[in-house]
Amino acid sequence: MRTLRFDLLLLLPLAIFALAFLLIPLAYLAVEAAGGARGPAAFLAILTEPRYRESLLATLALALVTTAATLAVATIAAQTLANRRFPGRGLLLSLLAFPLAFPGVVVAFLVILLGGRLGLVGSVSRALTGTNVVFAYSLVGLFLGYLYFSVPRVLLTVLAAAEKLDPSLVEAARSLGAGPLAIQRDVVLPALFPAMYAGGALCFATAMGAFGTAFTLATRVDVVPMLIYTEFTLATNASMAAALSITLGLITWAALALARTGALRDASL
Numbered sequence: 716m717r718t719l720r721f722d723l724l725l726l727l728p729l730a731i732f733a734l735a736f737l738l739i740p741l742a743y744l745a746v747e748a749a750g751g752a753r754g755p756a757a758f759l760a761i762l763t764e765p766r767y768r769e770s771l772l773a774t775l776a777l778a779l780v781t782t783a784a785t786l787a788v789a790t791i792a793a794q795t796l797a798n799r800r801f802p803g804r805g806l807l808l809s810l811l812a813f814p815l816a817f818p819g820v821v822v823a824f825l826v827i828l829l830g831g832r833l834g835l836v837g838s839v840s841r842a843l844t845g846t847n848v849v850f851a852y853s854l855v856g857l858f859l860g861y862l863y864f865s866v867p868r869v870l871l872t873v874l875a876a877a878e879k880l881d882p883s884l885v886e887a888a889r890s891l892g893a894g895p896l897a898i899q900r901d902v903v904l905p906a907l908f909p910a911m912y913a914g915g916a917l918c919f920a921t922a923m924g925a926f927g928t929a930f931t932l933a934t935r936v937d938v939v940p941m942l943i944y945t946e947f948t949l950a951t952n953a954s955m956a957a958a959l960s961i962t963l964g965l966i967t968w969a970a971l972a973l974a975r976t977g978a979l980r981d982a983s984l
Contacts, residue, residue, distance in 0.1 A: 741964075744957045751954020758958050767942070767959070774939040775966070777854055778922035781861040785918045786911055788862075789869035794903065797877035812867045819864070819927025826860045826932060827851045852934040860928040865921060869914035876910035877903075909978040916974030920967045939963050 749755050761767040792811070796804070814822065830836050830851040840848040850856050880903065888898045904911075926940045933941045939959060947956035 741961075744961055748954050748957035748961055751952070751957075753954065757955055758962065760955070761958060761962055766937070770937045770939055770942045771962070773854065773936060774923060774963075777857060777861070777938065778919050781858055781865060781922045782915050782919045784858075784862055785865040785869050786915050788866050789873050789914065790904075790907065790911060792866075792870055793873040793877045793907075796874060797880070798882060811870060814864045815867050817864065819860075819925055819929075820931055822860050822864050823928045823931030825863070826856050826928075830856055830859070852932055854936050856932045857929060857936065857938070860932060861922045861925060864928075865918045868921070869911075869918055872914040872917070873907055873910045876907050880906050912974040912978040916971045919970045919974075923963060923967050923970075 748757055751757055753760060761771060796808070817825075828834055830849060832847065832849050834849070834851060837847045837849055840846055884902050884906075885898055888902050893901065924940055926944070929938050929941050930944070940963075943956045943959045943963070946952045946959065
């Protein structure tokens with residue numbers, strides 16, 4: 716009986732958190748989404764009305780491209796740094812993780828300094844060709860911003876897995892005549908897949924729901940977080956904002972569930 720009471724006491728904070736921050740808000744969102752002028756058809760409108768559908772597709776494409784690019788950069792960097800010790804390695808890792816300290820608005824400002832109307836790229840292109848190249852306020856700018864703060868998160872995750880990889884496995888494969896590509900395919904990447912799943916899922920979820928960067932840069936594109944904001948604040952359409960929020964949450968939850976399933980499957984092999 717005492718053990719049961721102690722277990723219940725330990726579960727109490729989790730139960731309070733789940734009720735206050737998950738179940739009640741989600742239930743309220745569902746009631747709000749279904750209680751508007753459209754009713755449950757608000758969810759169908761996300762797929763049928765061009766504005767909502769194009770925003771959702773643009774957000775999905777941006778999140779997928781960001782995730783793929785982040786995994787490629789972070790995996791290569793993690794393998795490069797994993798088993799190499801050199802002067803300044805700790806400083807380099809600190810610099811690579813430094814973007815984690817920046818909020819989304821600061822990251823967006825850095826992108827504007829690079830590709831805004833008065834940015835570095837525009838100044839150079841104007842001096843060389845007479846044309847001012849501006850990309851900060853497009854999907855390219857958002858992609859660079861998301862990539863900037865996503866790479867450190869995934870890098871630290873994959874680096875931890877790469878450092879645990881037994882070098883003798885690579886040496887054994889090499890001694891058996893396996894080339895670099897075969898070693899990557901058959902030895903290294905399978906060992907890193909669980910960490911890559913976890914890092915990729917985190918990157919995808921962050922890119923789907925990032926608001927601060929999108930709020931600053933998304934003047935030429937309409938991603939879902941910004942669409943939710945405008946529907947709620949400018950159009951005073953709380954039911955549509957709730958429907959978009961639930962849809963965004965379900966897509967992100969599905970991606971996280973798939974990543975968890977893949978990570979558990981590969982870890983058991």
